[in-house]
Amino acid sequence: MSSPDLAPIGRRVFLGGLVLGVLAAPLTARAQQSAKLLRIGFLNPSGPAPASASIAGADEPLWIKLRSEPDLVVFMRHTHSTGGNPLTWDETGNCRGEVVLSAKGKAHAKKIGDAFVQHGVKLSRLISSPMCRCRETAQIAFGGNYVTDAALREIASADPERIAAYEKTAVSLIMKHLGNTPVVFVSHQPNINLLTMELIAEGDLLIGRANQTGEIDVVGKMRIEP
Numbered sequence: 001m002s003s004p005d006l007a008p009i010g011r012r013v014f015l016g017g018l019v020l021g022v023l024a025a026p027l028t029a030r031a032q033q034s035a036k037l038l039r040i041g042f043l044n045p046s047g048p049a050p051a052s053a054s055i056a057g058a059d060e061p062l063w064i065k066l067r068s069e070p071d072l073v074v075f076m077r078h079t080h081s082t083g084g085n086p087l088t089w090d091e092t093g094n095c096r097g098e099v100v101l102s103a104k105g106k107a108h109a110k111k112i113g114d115a116f117v118q119h120g121v122k123l124s125r126l127i128s129s130p131m132c133r134c135r136e137t138a139q140i141a142f143g144g145n146y147v148t149d150a151a152l153r154e155i156a157s158a159d160p161e162r163i164a165a166y167e168k169t170a171v172s173l174i175m176k177h178l179g180n181t182p183v184v185f186v187s188h189q190p191n192i193n194l195l196t197m198e199l200i201a202e203g204d205l206l207i208g209r210a211n212q213t214g215e216i217d218v219v220g221k222m223r224i225e226p
Contacts, residue, residue: 059222062207063119072182073174073216075192075206076112078133080105080226086188089153095132105133106140108203108226113141115224125177127170128186129153138186146186147173154188163194170195171214178210202226 066072084099101109116123126146128138131153138146151169155162170191177183185192192206193199196216200206203224208216 062220062222063121065219066121066182066207070180071178071209073208073210074182074184075196075208076184076186076204077189077192077200077202078137078186079108079202081133087154087157089131098132100132101136104226109137109140112224122181123184124179124181125183127173127183129188134186142184152187154191155194156190166191167194174210175214
């Protein structure tokens with residue numbers, strides 16, 4: 001005679017107790033390997049998914065949003081740069097004395113751009129800080145057709161007047177270029193933090209939606225590893 005099915009809660013308790021029992025008992029090497037496979041089977045009957053596939057799957061809803069929803073902005077920092085004074089800015093645009101991208105940063109920027117192409121995401125507009133490390137990131141990732149303004153440079157040690165000028169200019173440019181495809185804004189950590197109240201690392205893509213007053217509502221964040 002077959003035994004009745006376990007109730008859902010009872011089944012979870014039974015399986016949990018079984019796993020704990022397996023973990024607690026002293027095992028031979030072969031039995032330990034079998035127990036490891038048993039535990040993996042409970043978590044995922046088809047076996048563990050590769051980390052990269054898992055991450056890609058988690059990000060897919062955000063890529064779908066970027067392909068299909070209007071008024072979105074992607075904030076990203078410049079990629080890895082060389083050492084130096086991060087506040088030095090050559091107003092001529094020749095990058096004299098400025099921090100610029102390292103070889104690692106250039107490769108990472110290309111990888112970010114490739115991810116947009118692979119996911120079929122086209123830009124409404126590309127906005128960049130005028131500082132060379134951001135312009136390089138924007139150009140390598142998305143091509144040279146970007147808009148910039150002196151007020152968009154890094155505000156890490158800026159006075160209140162310049163911070164206000166940055167915020168006004170950034171919001172104005174974002175609102176001007178919103179469309180059915182996303183605006184990408186390549187900038188600096190403190191600048192992005194001011195607009196979004198979020199701290200992001202190199203390779204993070206922070207997706208927000210701009211409302212009618214220019215405020216940014218964060219939708220999500222994903223990461224493109226170097």
